[in-house]
Structures are given as C-alpha cells and as structure tokens.
Amino acid sequence: MVQQLTSSEHLNATFAALADPTRRAILARLASGETSVSELAEPFEMSMPAISKHLKVLQRAGLIERGREAQWRPCRLAVAPLKDASDWLDHYRRFWEEAFDRLEDYLRELKRDAQKKEKKNGRKK
Amino acid sequence: MVQQLTSSEHLNATFAALADPTRRAILARLASGETSVSELAEPFEMSMPAISKHLKVLQRAGLIERGREAQWRPCRLAVAPLKDASDWLDHYRRFWEEAFDRLEDYLRELKRDAQKKEKKNGRKK
Numbered sequence: 001m002v003q004q005l006t007s008s009e010h011l012n013a014t015f016a017a018l019a020d021p022t023r024r025a026i027l028a029r030l031a032s033g034e035t036s037v038s039e040l041a042e043p044f045e046m047s048m049p050a051i052s053k054h055l056k057v058l059q060r061a062g063l064i065e066r067g068r069e070a071q072w073r074p075c076r077l078a079v080a081p082l083k084d085a086s087d088w089l090d091h092y093r094r095f096w097e098e099a100f101d102r103l104e105d106y107l108r109e110l111k112r113d114a115q116k117k118e119k120k121n122g123r124k125k
Numbered sequence: 126m127v128q129q130l131t132s133s134e135h136l137n138a139t140f141a142a143l144a145d146p147t148r149r150a151i152l153a154r155l156a157s158g159e160t161s162v163s164e165l166a167e168p169f170e171m172s173m174p175a176i177s178k179h180l181k182v183l184q185r186a187g188l189i190e191r192g193r194e195a196q197w198r199p200c201r202l203a204v205a206p207l208k209d210a211s212d213w214l215d216h217y218r219r220f221w222e223e224a225f226d227r228l229e230d231y232l233r234e235l236k237r238d239a240q241k242k243e244k245k246n247g248r249k250k
Contacts, residue, residue: 015144083221089211096208
C-alpha cells in the first residue's frame with residue numbers, strides 16, 4: 001500500500017531522514033551513481049541490518065529508489081524531496097543574505113575609518 | 126556549559142529540528158519579527174510545556190535566540206543553521222536541475238511531434 005503524504009508530512013520525513021550522518025553519507029555516495037546495497041554498506045562499520053534500517057528511512061522519505069532487478073536491486077538517488085527541502089529553506093534566504101550585506105557594510109566602514117586614520121597620521125609626520 | 130558541535134552534528138540538530146511541522150511554523154512566525162513565548166504559543170493548540178519543548182529543540186539547533194530581558198525574553202530567528210542546511214542541499218542542485226532540463230527537452234520533443242503530425246494531416250485534407 002502506498003501511503004499518501006501531505007507536503008508537510010513529506011518535509012517531516014525528508015528532514016528526519018537528513019538528520020543522520022550515515023544517511024547523508026549514503027546519499028553522497030549515491031550521487032556518484034547507483035550501486036548495490038552491499039557495495040553501499042562497505043565503507044560503514046555497521047551491520048547489514050543497521051544499514052538496511054537507514055535505507056528504509058531514506059526510501060520512506062522518497063530519497064532513494066530500488067531497482068526492480070530480482071538479483072541485484074540497485075539503489076538510486078531520488079532528488080525531488082531534496083528540491084522541496086531546498087525550496088522550503090529558500091523562504092529564509094533573504095535573512096542570511098541581508099545579514100551578509102550588513103557584515104559587508106560594516107567591514108567597508110571599518111576599512112574607511114582605518115584609511116582616514118592612516119591619512120591623518122601621515123599628515124602629522 | 127556551551128557544547129561545541131562539529132559541522133556534521135550541527136546539521137543533525139538542524140535537520141532534526143526542521144522535521145516537525147510545529148517547529149517549522151514557529152520559525153515561519155519568527156520570520157515576521159521577534160515575539161514573546163506566550164504570543165508565539167497562541168496559534169497552536171498545545172500546552173505551554175509542549176511549546177517550551179519545541180523551543181528548546183530549536184534553541185539547541187541554534188535556530189532561535191532568546192533575548193536577555195529579565196521579564197520578557199523575546200524569541201528571535203537565527204538563520205545561520207538554515208544557510209548551512211541550504212548549502213548542504215546545494216550539492217544536489219545539479220541533479221534536480223538536470224532532471225528539469227530533461228523534462229523540458231521531452232516536452233519540446235512532444236510538441237514538435239504534435240506539430241509535424243498536424244502539418245501532415247493538414248496536407249492530406
């Protein structure tokens with residue numbers, strides 16, 4: 001049975017899936033191409049059931065897809081939920097951009113003050 | 126005691142904090158300005174201890190700051206962790222942009238085919 005999630009529930013599942021370093025590392029590995037579960041598990045010092053549990057969380061969040069091949073069911077990255085998470089964060093972009101602009105203004109001001117001081121000291125000599 | 130977190134631990138805390146609709150709604154409310162906790166709690170049908178728990182999670186993730194005023198300690202949005210989360214997601218941007226480009230190509234092809242068909246049918250008449 002495929003469960004229909006609301007967009008808020010999708011975000012819950014996506015952010016919860018991303019809140020773990022192993023799961024983020026799995027996604028980073030899949031970004032360079034699809035792979036088998038055993039290959040995926042190799043770099044982690046973890047039991048196969050532990051890895052399977054992480055894969056299930058990622059799959060439930062729609063972040064990975066499994067191939068249909070009977071023997072080798074490869075894992076594949078699915079990025080649509082990452083785009084939705086990024087779109088959500090974009091609502092706050094203006095805040096960090098404004099903070100960065102204010103910092104730039106402040107640094108420019110500091111520089112101008114330092115130059116003025118230098119000029120003044122230069123005249124004194 | 127201020128706990129020093131690694132950047133991976135920061136991401137864990139940020140994504141975990143964002144995985145809840147009430148906490149996302151609190152951030153959305155704070156985006157329009159700082160406010161008291163009781164004002165913040167008003168639109169939610171939740172007990173004060175439940176709201177306080179959510180605020181603690183957000184505070185631990187560095188997503189909100191509390192004013193120092195003794196009586197009124199207002200809550201304020203802090204966006205640096207949101208920027209870090211957005212930067213992490215940006216590593217995957219090319220995937221959804223490529224997917225979108227492929228979709229566009231496909232739609233263009235469909236349109237071209239439809240026009241060809243129309244032309245051909247036009248000549249037959």
